[in-house]
Amino acid sequence: MIRLHHVPQSRSMRVLWLLEELGLPYELVTETFDRSLRRQDYLARSPAGRVPALEIGGETMFESGAILEYLCELYPEKGFGRARGDAERRDYLVWLHFAETMSHHCAALTQQHLMLREDSMRSPVIMQLEAARLGKCYEAIEARLAQSGEHLLQGFSAVDIAVGQAVYIGRHFRATEGLARLEAWYGRITAREAFLRSLPGMDAMLYTQEFYPAWPMPEA
Numbered sequence: 560m561i562r563l564h565h566v567p568q569s570r571s572m573r574v575l576w577l578l579e580e581l582g583l584p585y586e587l588v589t590e591t592f593d594r595s596l597r598r599q600d601y602l603a604r605s606p607a608g609r610v611p612a613l614e615i616g617g618e619t620m621f622e623s624g625a626i627l628e629y630l631c632e633l634y635p636e637k638g639f640g641r642a643r644g645d646a647e648r649r650d651y652l653v654w655l656h657f658a659e660t661m662s663h664h665c666a667a668l669t670q671q672h673l674m675l676r677e678d679s680m681r682s683p684v685i686m687q688l689e690a691a692r693l694g695k696c697y698e699a700i701e702a703r704l705a706q707s708g709e710h711l712l713q714g715f716s717a718v719d720i721a722v723g724q725a726v727y728i729g730r731h732f733r734a735t736e737g738l739a740r741l742e743a744w745y746g747r748i749t750a751r752e753a754f755l756r757s758l759p760g761m762d763a764m765l766y767t768q769e770f771y772p773a774w775p776m777p778e779a
Contacts, residue, residue, distance in 0.1 A: 560584075560586060561584065561614065563585055563611060563612075564601070565610055566592055567589070568764065569765070570611065571611030572724050573626075573627060573720055573724045574623055574627065574630075576754055577717060577720050581639070589763070604619045607621070613626050627717045638714065639717045641716070654722060655718050657722060658724070660696065661693065661722065661725035661726070668771070672732070673765070687776065693729050697729070698738070700738075701739075710744065710748075711744075719748050723745065723749065723754070
């Protein structure tokens with residue numbers, strides 16, 4: 560039995576999406592971003608109190624990138640990973656982990672716009688800086704697609720899942736207009752049935768707005 564501990568619209572969505580692409584049976588345990596992730600039984604699964612945690616083969620894994628790599632290696636016939644010796648192995652690793660760079664910026668923006676309780680805790684400087692950094696990540700994807708074609712590697716892979724999920728979150732804070740290759744790629748991967756099955760219902764949305772603009776800088 561595979562059991563995924565998941566918070567909707569978080570990095571655990573990557574694992575959920577891949578499980579759907581692989582067609583594996585699993586149990587989904589929906590967690591929430593509150594003190595419940597600090598309970599002792601959950602910390603035994605994920606010591607930092609974060610999602611995802613994946614129970615598989617009698618063991619538990621945490622860290623979404625590691626889980627994606629592991630599942631791709633367990634099911635190489637599906638073609639979502641790139642094994643040692645494959646010509647795309649280096650690029651596979653680079654872009655799989657580039658998703659974490661993007662997610663760092665998304666997490667900072669989520670904290671600023673959603674998690675901090677009082678407006679006085681929020682910083683227009685951080686909002687604008689992190690949104691600009693996210694824009695640089697988009698430009699890197701656009702440049703990559705100019706080389707690679709329809710996907711980040713040759714054919715749909717776990718890289719598209721990891722980076723695609725980061726763009727899915729990032730678009731709440733930084734628009735992608737003007738990046739034609741990125742938008743076409745994003746449209747292709749988010750039309751996949753497995754992606755659609757990984758989306759939460761309206762009552763489970765973390766992001767209740769389509770877009771959260773950065774606050775303007777205060778006047779001097």
